[in-house]
Amino acid sequence: MRDYIITIKTFLENKNLDELKSLMNEIDIWDLIDIFKELGFDNDSVVIFRLLSKERALQVFEQLDVGLQEHLLLSFTDEKSMEIIQNLAPDDRAMLLDELPAKVATKLLNNLSFEDRQKTADLLGYENETAGRIMTPEYISLKKHLTVKDATEKIRSIASEKNPETVYNIYITSDKRVLEGTVSLRDLLISDDASTLDSIMNTDFSNVHTHTDQEIVAKLLQDRDLLAVPVLDNENRLVGIVTVDDAMDILEEETTDDIFDKVGLINISQKETNRSAALIKGSFSDAWKARIPFLLITLFGGMLAGVVIGAFEETLESVAAVAVFIPVIMDMGGNVGTQSSTIFTRALILGQINIKNFSKHLFKEIMVGFSMGIILGILAGFIAHFWQGIPGLGIVVTIALIITITLATTLGFFIPFVLVKLGFDQAAGSDPIITTIKDISGLAIYFLLVQYFLSHLL
Amino acid sequence: MRDYIITIKTFLENKNLDELKSLMNEIDIWDLIDIFKELGFDNDSVVIFRLLSKERALQVFEQLDVGLQEHLLLSFTDEKSMEIIQNLAPDDRAMLLDELPAKVATKLLNNLSFEDRQKTADLLGYENETAGRIMTPEYISLKKHLTVKDATEKIRSIASEKNPETVYNIYITSDKRVLEGTVSLRDLLISDDASTLDSIMNTDFSNVHTHTDQEIVAKLLQDRDLLAVPVLDNENRLVGIVTVDDAMDILEEETTDDIFDKVGLINISQKETNRSAALIKGSFSDAWKARIPFLLITLFGGMLAGVVIGAFEETLESVAAVAVFIPVIMDMGGNVGTQSSTIFTRALILGQINIKNFSKHLFKEIMVGFSMGIILGILAGFIAHFWQGIPGLGIVVTIALIITITLATTLGFFIPFVLVKLGFDQAAGSDPIITTIKDISGLAIYFLLVQYFLSHLL
Known part of the structure; x- marks a missing residue:
């Protein structure tokens, strides 16, 4: 190539x-x-x-x-x-x-x-992004009184003259274009030539409506292993079909959108299919428009976290070693939170978490966070104790990490859940928002503990 | 439900x-x-x-x-x-x-x-995870000398008696089972009954080998809008086919793997199809095994970043206000780096970046980082200057942010690229690794600048 x-x-x-x-x-x-x-x-x-x-x-x-x-x-x-x-x-x-x-x-x-x-x-x-927008009106529809032989002949002539998107799914419609059943070319092939379509058609067919979200359409095709799904209007008339090749592209596009939304990359292009291409090949101003908004939120979040540190300036001046553990508190919270938000958003998309069972999964995630906090907190506390040699600082680091890690897992599930609930497009900006909240609260907890313990112990 | x-x-x-x-x-x-x-x-x-x-x-x-x-x-x-x-x-x-x-x-x-x-x-x-593993041996193969009429009759009888995965793609093989061509049921339908298969078959067909990676197989089906692709052995004999419904599931599975790898969630389940389910529904020890390894890397990375802060303890003791901007430096680097690594890994998967054009895209990304660094650095510098009122601190924050943001974009492209080049499964753990490197270097740059400027200006 x-x-x-x-x-x-x-x-x-x-x-x-x-x-x-x-x-x-x-x-x-x-x-x-x-x-x-x-x-x-x-x-x-x-x-x-x-x-x-x-x-x-x-x-x-x-x-x-x-x-x-x-x-x-x-x-x-x-x-x-x-x-x-x-x-x-x-x-x-x-x-x-x-x-x-x-x-x-x-x-x-x-x-x-x-x-x-x-x-x-x-x-x-x-x-x-609805079924109506992505469907093709070029499908084959036939009437139910046709025999298999006549139907096959009709399909043959349609396939040679026009260029229907698929000849493998045939739609049986009434005079008013209402969809009554579906027949596959495979069904036609193995049926008796003299049978009529209404005797062999499937009347319990999957279908979507013109206003159905494209992601739901694609998921339906995937879950039910369909080659195409019929699209109906409000009167149940057949207006188009969505085929599996389009479904694959939609799933990829939606996945890309979800991932970009999560890390706070704004969708600046109306070309939804092209959001990754727009970032890779677009102009500098495109890159700024996509990336700077949530970075500004991070910037102000970071400043607010700085306000927290500023509030404890006296503590810092008396024991500067306290500052040494700021990165551990921030980084652990950050990576734990990202793990949790990643697990949550994937499980939501894959259908393993839904709004109804959310509280059960949130509770489990908090317990996972708490247990990991204990393991990692004790380890970090030991290191802190022997490294800095300040009595009590080990305990402070342990407790601060347990609380911060537990909080980060909670936020990792809770923030994207709230964003989705509020009707935002997936979990737009959840990672930058989590960063801000866990930093401010993590540092506040750490310094309060420092103040409490060190004043007792120093 | x-x-x-x-x-x-x-x-x-x-x-x-x-x-x-x-x-x-x-x-x-x-x-x-x-x-x-x-x-x-x-x-x-x-x-x-x-x-x-x-x-x-x-x-x-x-x-x-x-x-x-x-x-x-x-x-x-x-x-x-x-x-x-x-x-x-x-x-x-x-x-x-x-x-x-x-x-x-x-x-x-x-x-x-x-x-x-x-x-x-x-x-x-x-x-x-190869084509051989996911293919089905239940396809229809015919010989090329058959007429369209005879072939249709054969397909009809195979479709009624056995249960081939698809009847829409038919494979023409030699006596030695070497694949010579493909015919679709649509081709058969619109061809003359008396033609032989070798006159209508497509000899320029897409195909894969038993050892082809399943992701490449799925991508091929997606890119070429195929319903199935034939799988050949080393002697080009037909041994199976992979159908589009399996391709969709594979793409979803691979996407989930890539996303989990990136944030440092280890694959603890051999059930690759179930990595998200394993994290959501698995036991606590499963959660620990998946999540703690890269958190340990983060922990030690955070400690090393602490070593950097510790090295400037004297500076901190004389001007504690310096600590106020640690979160901004760390958070901006973190979120910029995650944005970049997300853009890179998606573009790599979508084929917009490849190993050959990498340096071009890396250069552009560094320029985007540098330009964003200037915008955000100047803004943060102004805030720093007027907030803390320490002459020179504004300039220090500006320069430190420009360097850190530029570095973070560079790492966001470079670390996953190196991991993939080294043959790791996608970009396993790239985000925790980026966090560690950008923290240590970002804080070192900040404190060196503080030392240099403040000693001159205070």
């Missing part, structure tokens, strides 16, 4: 476009797609994209991220852009138009055929 | 087993599966599982996690266990037998029919 890119760059430098063109149209299509992904926003990608045959260009285009698609499209003439847009599947088209500058999108949309425009506009009418 | 569980518990308490049995065999199968997932290791699950019809029991069993499967199986008589084991798909059976105590597994394996035993043993012979 790397070799290909070097070859391409050499051809480009030598303006050897003919040879480049034949290379581009010969190599494996998946290598070609990887080359475009690797080149990213490099302007060479625009040049070599123009050299591709029409068919290859579309195959590559379909597989690229929306951000890259936009980059390519905006560099083309209107005519070439239209050609690509026309040939995309309606759901991919809707996703792309959504990202383009409104002016460009409207222009392209207006140039589509009435039917294509209708399909795309329909999809764009649904809320972002 | 919650209502069902309350009803079940009431029936159980009243020993109303007949009514419970009819309820269990009436409700929607997916609700039933959810009930078992919710009950988890609760012993009631064993009782109600026995009440299920044979068919329902198997449907439920197949959908449960390996840990839960083991829990149920070990509570049954040998006969009932055998019945379940016999009816599982070979790949699911291999995964389960792998988890059972060796004695139990051997016994169950020995009681299988020769054919079933062979299939399972073959799968168990491959390394954990």
